[in-house]
Amino acid sequence: MAMNFDIPDITENGEKAAAGGQRRKPRRIGALRLGDTLRAVSRHYTATLENKDEDKEAEFYSLSEGEEKASFYGMDVSVTGICIRKKKVAAIYVEMPTKDRDDFIKKLEEAEGSAEHANNMDIFADTVTSIFITIPAKGDSSFTTALMDSAEVKALSDNEAIKAEEEAKKGGLRHRIWKTYFDPVGRISRKAYLPKMLMVGAPAAFLFALTCFKPELFVGETNFFIAAFLILGTLCFISLISLGMRRLSDIGKSHLYYWAFFALLFVIHQAGEEFLGSQLNATRLIAVIFMLVVILLAFIPGDPKRNKYGPVPKE
Structure with a gap:
């Protein structure tokens, strides 16, 4: 159920999007109406909080134990959730089978005119009410439609995320790999x-284990294992550093903490060489410490609101 997909800001072209519309768009789906309070919604459904965006002052609820089906533009829809902003329903989310999407679009175009297209969505918008219809991915059995108050669209829109997604698509595979695994900027x-x-830690750990339990594989002239350790190990190490820095950003901590951690590892390495008897054992020790910290970062909660490193990650 996609209740927090990236919504483009349509406030500047709302009138253009509604050109040709023959009547005012409905602001109700079944028992739900835009502007209702959560208390009013609870008379008809059990609302369960699924997500909260403090930056946008929005709460997303899934709905259950109520009227499962409703009619919207003459089509049967399944009511799945709502967005509450400033104690009022700002959006109503419904789902429909993918096979019915073309018929649904035709009915909307007959009533509201041509749709605008943005961010993998068809949009029917005016200055009062907006309808966002997602384009399902290949293999999806359903798609999501959001009925929204146009006054709330700007507050709920995420043009930064949309722009980043479009740039990633234009950049190709190398750009996506860079942004996913090697870019230290932003939050995760x-x-x-x-x-x-x-994904990147497992190969690094495997290669590290080989150096501990099969050191003879890394002796002599450059071979497959030495090359794999130098190339793959280095890439994995750099990726783990970048991912860790983004995790620190999400927690709200400065990247200086990361560099202070590496300074500490250097001190441990120098001291460990003396106490452990060899440089190799000291290197193994700091590698274990590094991996433990990388794993620990997966369990520290992130900052629940926008911080200086960016907005709350959607994933």
Whole structure:
């Protein structure tokens, strides 16, 4: 259920988007109406808080134990959730089968005129009410439609995220890999960090384990294992540093903490060489400490609101 997809700001072209419209758009779907309070919604559904965006003063609720089906522009829809902003319903979310999307668009165009297209959505908007219809990905069995108060669209829109997504698409695969694994700028949530950390951390840990338990593989002239350790190990290490810096940004801590941590590792390495008997053992010790800290970052909650490093990650 996509209740927090990136909404483009339509306030500047709302009148253009509504050109050709024959009547005012409905502000109600079934028992729900834009502007209702959460208490009014609770008379018809059980509302469960799913997400909260403190920057936008918005709360997203899923709905259950109520009227499952409703009619919207003559089509059956499943009511799935609402967005509450400033104690009022700012958006109503419904889902429909993907196979019904073309018919739904035709009905809207007959009533409201041509749609605007932005950010993988079809938009029917005017200065009062806006309708956002997502374009389902290949294989999706349903799509989401949001009925929104146009006055709230600007507050809920995320043009920065939309612009970043468009730039990523234009940049190609290399750009996406860079932004995902090697760019230290911005924030990354715990949910998004964990799989990416495991993706690059697992090969690094495997290579490290080989150096501990099969050191003979890394002896002599350059071979496959030495080359893999130098190339893949270095890339994984750089990626873990970048991911860790973004995780620190999400927590709200300065990157100076990370560099202070590396300074501490250097001190431990120098002292460990004397106490552990060899430089190799000292290197292994700081590698273990580094990996433990990288894993620990996956369990520290992020800043619940926008900080100096950016907005709250959506993932």
